Amino acid sequence: MSVVEQVLEQVKKRNPGEAEFHQAVEEVLRSLEPAIEKHPEFVEAGIIDRLVEPERVIMFRVPWVDDSGKPQVNRGFRVQFNSAIGPYKGGLRFHPSVYLGIIKFLGFEQIFKNSLTGLPIGGGKGGSDFDPKGKSDAEIMRFCQSFMTELYRHIGQDLDVPAGDIGVGAREIGYMFGQFKRVKNQYEAGVLTGKGLTYGGSLVRKEATGYGLIYFVREMLAAHNTSFEGKSVVISGAGNVAIYACEKVTQYGAKVIAMCDSSGYIVDENGINLDTIKQIKEVERKRIKEYVNHHPEAKYFEGQQGIWGVKCDIALPSATQNDINLETAKKLVDNGVLAVGEGANMPCTNEALEYFLENGVLVGPAKAANAGGVATSALEMSQNSMRLSWTFEEVDAKLDQIMVNIFAAAQKAAKEYGMEGNYVAGANIAGFLKVAEAMKAHGIV
């Protein structure tokens, strides 16, 4: 049995019931086979076995009181996966589907993504099964305070730096930062990223994941002699990543014709009006179906999956994991999709990814294509350390260059390992090699 098969078997045995974690490990390890073959020293140093085992897993009770005075209990997680190249770094997800397997898949992905940014950040992720939907501001604040009352002792600007993810945006980061400052009795600006601009946040962090996704896909299209100009685009999600991907791709001359949330999707053949989406999602925190009240020519459909039946040139899944499966991948290919850019983490199943690659669809894999968010978080950490702030233009230019570099690294590794044009494998290999070298240098730790 090959090393990869042995490790996969071990991962499934040791982590029962964690399907998303198994999926993420399988996708990465299988694509690493040629790199592992070329570097037997990594196998000898036990790097593959150590890579799939988190350095530390923290799980805790989060008690809080709702507006009616009733006590509530949620579960909190922080998985500190790998610190070979820098402090643990990765977001916090608040969603009822969260359990250990989700946080482990996200933390595992983060190792390679953070390596690809070229910046000194290790991999981690956290969150809770708390559902922010329908909660008042006061409930959100009490939950965030309780969550941080435990988490604060495990994080620090040189140890572990959380940020946002699904269900965690500037409001939640603000409440958590306030509580960290209170219980730690210390103003440690670099302990969280995605902060508000009045207390150490970076310009462009809000836009970074969505903009970065478009910069990456722009490079990928250019390498195949095409561009966004005149293309039709479907984006799943209507949150932070989806909104700013929509903004940038529209600036590049493409037309976004459909977006969704977890209830349903809208199709607007005239091009989605992003001001309306921002008002509904960022200000009113309402459902996407409100859109048709503002734009009666648009159509709303219940259920989210149907969005992948909308014919488009470019698909940008930017909502959640396993959004595109083999069946929907086939629909997209039948409808002539040219490229898929993964804004979300693991939005395509492994079967869907394989199908796209077999059918000549260009795939910008999540670890590379959505790395702009965490890269800009690292730029926020740099500004916090220097006690300086860069302008919007400066940060945006750095982000753009980082995405150009990430694409070049994925392209080069794919070619070097005999899989030209396969940016999924290229990104995994390029991200892996740096972490593996660092782990080898550190000895067996």
Ligand SMILES: NC(=O)C1=CN([C@@H]2O[C@H](COP(=O)(O)OP(=O)(O)OC[C@H]3O[C@@H](n4cnc5c(N)ncnc54)[C@H](O)[C@@H]3O)[C@@H](O)[C@H]2O)C=CC1
């Ligand atoms: N915010 C960031 O900087 C980064 C986020 N990501 C990933 O991007 C994805 C979206 O994250 P954000 O936009 O930050 O979150 P968000 O909370 O701002 O938005 C999430 C969006 O996805 C939709 N959604 C969630 N679950 C869904 C489901 N089951 N079906 C359909 N729609 C669903 C929600 O309705 C919402 O519109 C996630 O996979 C996240 O891990 C990746 C890199 C960085």
Ligand SMILES: O=C(O)CCC(=O)C(=O)O
């Ligand atoms: O900015 C960060 O640290 C969080 C980014 C993140 O969670 C992700 O890349 O999935």
